[in-house]
Amino acid sequence: FFAAPYHQRSPHSGLFRPLPVVSYALEYRMLGSKPWHFHVVNILLHSFNAVLAYLLLFKLSKNEKLASLAALLFLFHPIHTEAVTSIVGRAELLAFFWAVLAAIVSLRGFGLLEAGAFFLALLSKESALAVLPILIFIKRWRLNLPWSAVWRKSVYLAPALAVYFLLRYLALGEYMFKSGVVNFIENPLKFLPLAERLGTAFKVLSLYVLKLLWPVHLSADYSYSSFGFVNMTSVSALLGLAILAVSVAVLWKKRRGWLAVGIAFFFFPYLLISNLALTTGTVMAERLMYLPSLGFLAVLSYAALGLAGRRKTLLWAAAGVMLVWYGYLVFDRNKDWFSDEKIFTAAERLHPDSMIPRVALAAIDMQNEKWAEAKHELDRAVSIYSGYSPLQNLLGVWAGHSGDQKAAEGYFIKSAELNPKSINPRVNLANLYIKQKQYQKALEHLVVLVELNPARDFAVKYGYLLIAVGKSNEAISVANKYLSTNDAEYFSILGTAYFNNKDYIRALEYLLKAKQYGKSDPAIDEMINMAGNKIP
Incomplete structure (x- = not known):
């Protein structure tokens, strides 16, 4: 578990998250493969995380009302549906749990416990690396320690980082600091000119903030082309830039106050997923807001209490209405997560030009022998962007079903060329050549398959x-x-x-x-x- 990539035998994914995998394995061993208990554990983890959020914010602010309001907003916020309802969201939940626990014990000065929690956060998800500057920020500005004491008290974190990166190297090898599977569909920002990349990245920040403030029209997919690219002259890009600039300004100006730590919990985790300096595997995903949302909701609660003044009864009445609304949105959103077909249908309905939902629905239609419906989805996907490996593979499956083996071969080859590490087109090519008794050609793909997986x-x-x-x-x-x-x-x-x-x-x-x-x-x-x- 602790020297293997997150995706089995696929170090090129660049992902190393052993702690969620261990949790899945333990559950499977004790309770079997039924999905219900995986969902229950996720819900329990989310509940524990809300408690930790309360403890952290109360320790920072000494304000029970603020900590309670922020924790309740965190517990009920609909943007967390993806991280909690989706079983693979376990990585987000565990990373949050250990990251916030590390911050809490850091405030108490427990260096070894802080290092242990930080290490477990890293083993949960790579984005937990953002906790490191938060912990240093807490020591320097919240605890008001001189830099010499900050480095001395942070020395416990060095072995945690060293062991983590050693394990990461053993699991991923050359992909320790990179991914070999990022493509234009899942994160087009990597392939855009700098002006469009930065503009669209700031636009994404404004979209995140909008969904945190008004969590409607949520989606499991924001891949190409869910929304358009923009440059830095766009209003949405300028808004995102302004949000980031204000965060930096307040973080520095209020650095000795508790609110700065709340902003740090938004600012530093967001930087890792922002695609501003380094590109990630995805352009945007609601689950990625799980950790940053804590800082945002802390600031929102602080602002709400300040605006309410002495009208606290009115504030809590409004908060109660909001939590009921949040609960309704979460309940309604979970209906979309009952099946793959429902989740991708909902995503396609919200983003008709998005590639991944259409390709996924085409695959589901094929599994259900709905070939005409599958062809409709494939044709629409081709009109959006034809250079997507899974799309070319499904076009090959459709051609094979229609009896055109030559066309099927061409589509499968194109799919493998677009993504040389893709499994499905090589499986289909091997099966096609075996059926045609072209065994030598089949072997060429099987040898690659067993090397890949x-x-x-x-x-x-x-x-x-x-x-x-x-x-x-x-x-x-x-x-x-x-x-x-x-x-x-x-x-x-x-x-x-x-x-x-x-x-x-x-x-x-x-x-x-x-x-x-x-x-x-x-x-x-x-x-x-x-x-x-x-x-x-």
Whole structure:
């Protein structure tokens, strides 16, 4: 778990999040694979996070009303639906839990506990690195320590960082500080000229703030082309720039006050996901606001209490109405998360020109044998942007279903060219070539598949195909390298390969073990009989 990438056998994703994976594994071991308990744990974590938010803000502000209001807004805010309802949102929840806990113990001066919580936050999600400047900010300005004391008390954080980056290197290798899977659809900002990239990044900030203030029209997808690109002369870009500038100004001017820490909780995590200096894997996602929203809601609560003055009863009445409204929005939003089809239909309805929902719905239509509907989605997706690897792959599936194998081959090849690390087009090409008895071409893609993702099914197909083209020794190597020694297919491939090599003693040994482990195949029985007859 602690030396493996987040996506199994895919270090090129650039993601290392062992703590969520461990939590999934423990749940699976104790409670099985039913999704309900994964959702329950996410809800409990979100509730605990709201409590931690209250404790942190109360310790900072010494204002129970402010801490209570901000924590309630955090607990009920609809923008958190994606992070809480989606099981993979566990990474956001755990990163928040340990990050806020690190801040709380930092205020108490517990260096070892602070380092431990910070380390666990890093193991939850990469974005928790934003906690480091927050912890330093707390020591320097909230605790009013001189810089020499700040560095001395921060020394505990150095081993946590060192061990984290060592584990990250062991898991990701050359992808320790980069991703090999960012594409134009998921984050077009990486591929835009600087002026458009900055303008659109600031526009995204204004969209985030708008959704924090008015959380309607939420979506699980903001990929290309959910919204248009802009340059720095755009009103939305200038608004985003103004928001960031005001945050920096207040952060510095009020640096010794508790409010600055609240702003820091928005400012520093946002910088990591902003695409301003470094591009990330996505242009925008509501789940990414989970940690920054704490700082924003703290500032919002402070402003609300200040405006209310002595009219606190009116304020709490308004807050109650808002929380009821938030609850309704969360309930309504969760309806969209009942199935893949519902979530992508909702996203497509909100952003008709967005690529990912249309491609996803086309795949769902194909699974449900709704080929006409799938073709409609594919045609619309092609009109938006044709250079998307999953789209080309699905066009190949549709062409194959229509009987045009030549066109299917072309689409699959194009898909693999657009994303050389993509699995699906190579699987489809291998299957197509096997069907056409072009085994050598099939092998070219299977060898890439097992390098990209040495899953059992790929290794088994690769091993048998090597035997079929007379490469039995290579098949033996594949079985020994990729298959478990308690797998019936492991013994079947070895037995068949040794049989083809006329090593009948070994062939009989492995073929009998294949049957012992549950392999039932007339060809196995025939080889066992023939091998038995060949042995003196």
